[in-house]
Amino acid sequence: xxxxxxxxxxxxxxxxxxxxxxxxxxxxxxxxxxxxxxxxxxxxxxxxxxxxxxxxxxxxxxxxxxxxxxxxxxxxxxxxxxxxxxxxxxxxxxxxxxxxxxxxxxxxxxxxxxxxxxxxxxxxxxxxxxxxxxxxxxxxxxxxxxxxxxxxxxxxxxxxxxxxxxxxxxxxxxxxxxxxxxxxxxxxxxxxxxxxxxxxxxxxxxxxxxxxxxxxxxxxxxxxxxxxxxxxxxxxxxxxxxxxxxxxxxxxxxxxxxxxxxxxxxxxxxxxxxxxxx
Amino acid sequence: xxxxxxxxxxxxxxxxxxxxxxxxxxxxxxxxxxxxxxxxxxxxxxxxxxxxxxxxxxxxxxxxxxxxxxxxxxxxxxxxxxxxxxxxxxxxxxxxxxxxxxxxxxxxxxxxxxxxxxxxxxxxxxxxxxxxxxxxxxxxxxxxxxxxxxxxxxxxxxxxxxxxxxxxxxxxxxxxxxxxxxxxxxxxxxxxxxxxxxxxxxxxxxxxxxxxxxxxxxxxxxxxxxxxxxxxxxxx
Ligand SMILES: Nc1ncnc2c1ncn2[C@@H]1O[C@H](COP(=O)(O)OP(=O)(O)O)[C@@H](O)[C@H]1O
Ligand SMILES: [Mg+2]
Numbered sequence: 001x002x003x004x005x006x007x008x009x010x011x012x013x014x015x016x017x018x019x020x021x022x023x024x025x026x027x028x029x030x031x032x033x034x035x036x037x038x039x040x041x042x043x044x045x046x047x048x049x050x051x052x053x054x055x056x057x058x059x060x061x062x063x064x065x066x067x068x069x070x071x072x073x074x075x076x077x078x079x080x081x082x083x084x085x086x087x088x089x090x091x092x093x094x095x096x097x098x099x100x101x102x103x104x105x106x107x108x109x110x111x112x113x114x115x116x117x118x119x120x121x122x123x124x125x126x127x128x129x130x131x132x133x134x135x136x137x138x139x140x141x142x143x144x145x146x147x148x149x150x151x152x153x154x155x156x157x158x159x160x161x162x163x164x165x166x167x168x169x170x171x172x173x174x175x176x177x178x179x180x181x182x183x184x185x186x187x188x189x190x191x192x193x194x195x196x197x198x199x200x201x202x203x204x205x206x207x208x209x210x211x212x213x214x215x216x217x218x219x220x221x222x223x224x225x226x227x228x229x230x231x232x233x234x235x236x237x238x239x240x241x242x243x244x245x246x247x248x249x250x251x252x253x254x255x256x257x258x259x260x261x262x263x264x265x266x267x268x269x270x271x272x273x274x275x276x277x278x
Numbered sequence: 279x280x281x282x283x284x285x286x287x288x289x290x291x292x293x294x295x296x297x298x299x300x301x302x303x304x305x306x307x308x309x310x311x312x313x314x315x316x317x318x319x320x321x322x323x324x325x326x327x328x329x330x331x332x333x334x335x336x337x338x339x340x341x342x343x344x345x346x347x348x349x350x351x352x353x354x355x356x357x358x359x360x361x362x363x364x365x366x367x368x369x370x371x372x373x374x375x376x377x378x379x380x381x382x383x384x385x386x387x388x389x390x391x392x393x394x395x396x397x398x399x400x401x402x403x404x405x406x407x408x409x410x411x412x413x414x415x416x417x418x419x420x421x422x423x424x425x426x427x428x429x430x431x432x433x434x435x436x437x438x439x440x441x442x443x444x445x446x447x448x449x450x451x452x453x454x455x456x457x458x459x460x461x462x463x464x465x466x467x468x469x470x471x472x473x474x475x476x477x478x479x480x481x482x483x484x485x486x487x488x489x490x491x492x493x494x495x496x497x498x499x500x501x502x503x504x505x506x507x508x509x510x511x512x513x514x
Contacts, residue, residue, distance in 0.1 A: 037362060151382075152382040153382065154382075155371075155372070155375060155378070155382065155383065155384065156375065158364075158372060159372040159375045162359070162362060162364055162368075162369065162372060163353070163359070163372075165330070165353055166351055166353060166424070167372075167375065167376075168328075168330055169325070169328035169329070169330050169351040169353075169434075170328075170347060170349060170350065170351055170373070170375070170376040170428045170429075171329075171345070171346045171347025171348070171349070171376045172347070172376050213361075213363055216363055217363050217365070217408035217411075218363060218364060218365040218368060218406075218408065219363055219364045219365070219368050220365075220368065221363075
């Protein structure tokens with residue numbers, strides 16, 4: 001097993017995948033807590049489909065994938081946020097509309113240019129071979145920026161996640177910070193989706209948050225736990241994918257599912273002994 | 279000059295007027311109770327005072343150096359926090375956010391203010407508890423502490439005692455009375471509890487789309503509106 005690990009780290013593409021994976025899983029775990037608690041998980045899913053469309057177009061017109069997709073997904077994030085904040089429009093239906101449209105456009109573009117081939121498969125389910133060294137550098141710089149911004153705005157993010165009305169009523173710039181969350185989420189999703197795949201990237205946002213909420217009772221501990229769980233699951237998932245040659249994205253999701261089940265059981269046992277101890 | 283002065287305001291949802299032609303003011307150190315039936319626009323008015331809902335007509339002016347980010351607020355209860363993981367300390371501390379501007383971290387002064395307010399409301403020993411596991415009365419104290427952290431001048435409380443048992447309710451009224459008297463913070467409270475209103479409040483605003491009555495609590499007891507409402511309450 002240990003030899004397998006050493007062997008894995010001797011391949012530069014594996015090291016790159018793990019580096020980017022760790023950074024992206026950190027970002028998505030932190031942002032995921034707010035998105036799940038604010039009932040915005042759907043936005044993450046919608047954005048990944050928009051990302052798919054954007055990457056498909058980028059490939060068709062030969063543009064640099066990240067620099068092309070990130071602005072588009074950021075725009076979509078701000079738009080989706082507006083929609084779900086507006087009670088007049090049916091938010092969830094509108095999000096489904098936008099995300100399926102983006103998906104369809106992406107598929108059309110691909111089938112008219114390169115044809116339905118391994119590219120589509122890679123966009124959908126992810127590939128750790130997808131990234132060039134330039135992409136890796138850019139991914140690491142951007143995800144580091146996301147992390148720094150998250151830490152700087154942590155207190156604001158807590159306040160608007162816990163009680164938006166109170167924050168707004170006491171003069172906090174809620175819209176600005178909501179937009180910040182949306183932008184950071186958009187960047188994280190684009191960075192992660194080529195490894196995880198458009199269909200699975202939103203799991204990176206949802207799973208760690210839900211898992212740590214099974215047993216953690218303060219916001220800070222939920223955040224820290226999510227980050228740790230997310231990174232560990234990513235590492236195990238990538239290792240599994242290397243050893244058994246399974247797709248990286250799916251492997252990471254399956255490990256995350258295992259963690260969720262484990263934490264749920266621990267939570268049940270803990271509550272039980274707490275109740276009987278009373 | 280008053281802390282807040284409303285001049286002929288009307289408030290509407292999608293063209294549907296909920297409050298119309300309302301004028302009143304909140305002075306320093308006042309203790310104003312807003313009474314009225316369900317759906318008479320009390321919460322809506324509170325939201326407008328906070329700047330969450332712009333009036334369709336008329337003006338709401340802040341005076342006496344009061345700024346929009348210096349008002350403490352205790353929202354009407356809802357279930358949004360049912361499964362939210364947050365400690366009592368985290369919740370109360372978030373009340374300090376409005377005075378931070380863009381500065382990212384809380385200072386020692388913020389934290390000592392938090393401890394002081396938790397002390398005042400007798401929830402210091404709950405500091406590490408999970409907010410969602412508290413009793414109704416404890417939760418309201420935590421949210422009041424948060425509101426206090428957000429202001430030195432004015433507290434807006436929307437039906438703070440709904441769902442609390444009678445003893446806890448009385449304790450809560452005492453606390454608010456004490457805060458109003460000793461800290462000099464003006465209080466605006468939406469309440470159905472007419473007896474407590476006339477006991478503690480300095481002024482009463484009786485809302486029924488517009489002001490049926492606005493004046494001191496003493497005048498209210500003597501007024502026609504007040505007599506009907508008080509009498510009606512006493513016979514139930
Ligand atoms: N967000 C909203 N959109 C449309 N109508 C609303 C909204 N909030 C309240 N209303 C309506 O405004 C009226 C006053 O509501 P509210 O201020 O909550 O009354 P109160 O707090 O006195 O019980 C009610 O008829 C209610 O249906
Ligand atoms: Mg109300």
